[in-house]
Amino acid sequence: MAALSGKVAVVTGGGSGIGRAIALRLAREGAKVAIGEINVDNGALVVDEIAATGGTAFSLATDVTQSTQVDTLFAETVKRFGTVDILVNNAGIGEMSPQAQERVRERMMKAMGGQRDSLGVTRDLSDADFKRMLEVHLFGNFYCIRAALRIMEEKRSGSIINMASVAGINGIPSAPHYGAAKAGIIGLTKSVAAEVGGAGIRVNAIAPGLIDTPMTAGIPAMGKQMLLMRVPLGREGTPDDIAGAAFFLASDDSAYVTGQVISPNGGLSL
Numbered sequence: 276m277a278a279l280s281g282k283v284a285v286v287t288g289g290g291s292g293i294g295r296a297i298a299l300r301l302a303r304e305g306a307k308v309a310i311g312e313i314n315v316d317n318g319a320l321v322v323d324e325i326a327a328t329g330g331t332a333f334s335l336a337t338d339v340t341q342s343t344q345v346d347t348l349f350a351e352t353v354k355r356f357g358t359v360d361i362l363v364n365n366a367g368i369g370e371m372s373p374q375a376q377e378r379v380r381e382r383m384m385k386a387m388g389g390q391r392d393s394l395g396v397t398r399d400l401s402d403a404d405f406k407r408m409l410e411v412h413l414f415g416n417f418y419c420i421r422a423a424l425r426i427m428e429e430k431r432s433g434s435i436i437n438m439a440s441v442a443g444i445n446g447i448p449s450a451p452h453y454g455a456a457k458a459g460i461i462g463l464t465k466s467v468a469a470e471v472g473g474a475g476i477r478v479n480a481i482a483p484g485l486i487d488t489p490m491t492a493g494i495p496a497m498g499k500q501m502l503l504m505r506v507p508l509g510r511e512g513t514p515d516d517i518a519g520a521a522f523f524l525a526s527d528d529s530a531y532v533t534g535q536v537i538s539p540n541g542g543l544s545l
């Protein structure tokens with residue numbers, strides 16, 4: 276019998292990159308998968324991919340910054356699949372304006388030539404950009420965790436997996452709002468894990484390093500090369516590298532693991 280046979284998983288942002296790989300992996304391991312996606316077309320494509328391999332899934336247009344839409348996603352999942360056993364809070368954004376990217380690139384080039392200066396990101400960060408980053412990542416995680424716990428606490432079991440980042444552990448000089456949001460997710464993970472462990476619910480975070488997805492496709496080649504020089508395993512991660520960690524945390528193999536941050540990063544943090 277497949278490891279996740281009979282289980283129901285909600286995966287946010289499951290239409291692309293890491294979320295897509297996680298949705299496909301959990302489905303392959305026997306779980307029924309509900310995808311909450313702001314990009315409806317991509318969500319539908321992944322549902323088709325899962326169906327083509329004999330799995331069961333549906334996708335619902337969901338913006339995780341809207342708590343009513345999140346509640347609808349969970350209600351629809353219970354209606355179709357009966358419950359929720361696994362939540363993967365994966366939806367995320369990593370946007371920096373092209374102007375800010377160019378400015379960071381210029382200052383990095385200067386730093387390599389010995390001219391050190393601030394990267395000048397925070398001083399120009401708008402209220403709206405900072406707020407949006409926290410809304411998608413931190414509030415989005417909160418809304419989904421709250422909806423999941425209303426189901427999981429009743430059945431006294433469940434696994435919640437939140438997508439953090441090495442940026443939330445070490446900081447990230449080019450995107451302080453992203454680093455803050457991801458650090459917040461780690462704090463939320465540990466706090467809720469301590470809160471709900473008594474009800475048999477586990478809460479963990481994954482903090483990926485540099486992973487090859489549409490989100491990172493826009494990082495200038497030089498920036499990627501500089502990062503990769505610090506990766507002992509010598510390559511970018513793949514979405515499947517992260518899906519493996521998510522499967523572990525979703526399955527009973529991690530039955531004694533809670534409040535932890537697992538960081539598949541090729542050794543970037545060493």
Ligand code: NAI
Pocket residue numbers: 287288289290291292293294311312313314317337338339340365366367368369411438439440441482483484485486487488489490491
């Ligand atoms: P991606 O851009 O390929 O996928 C993100 C997905 O989230 C997209 O399908 C997008 O439509 C969806 N999404 C965005 N905003 C949403 C919203 N408000 N409501 C619902 N869905 C929304 O990006 P990737 O790389 O797969 O990222 C997935 C997660 O992994 C993110 O949380 C990201 O911060 C995190 N991460 C990624 C790393 C990387 O190197 N790619 C490294 C560390 C963390």
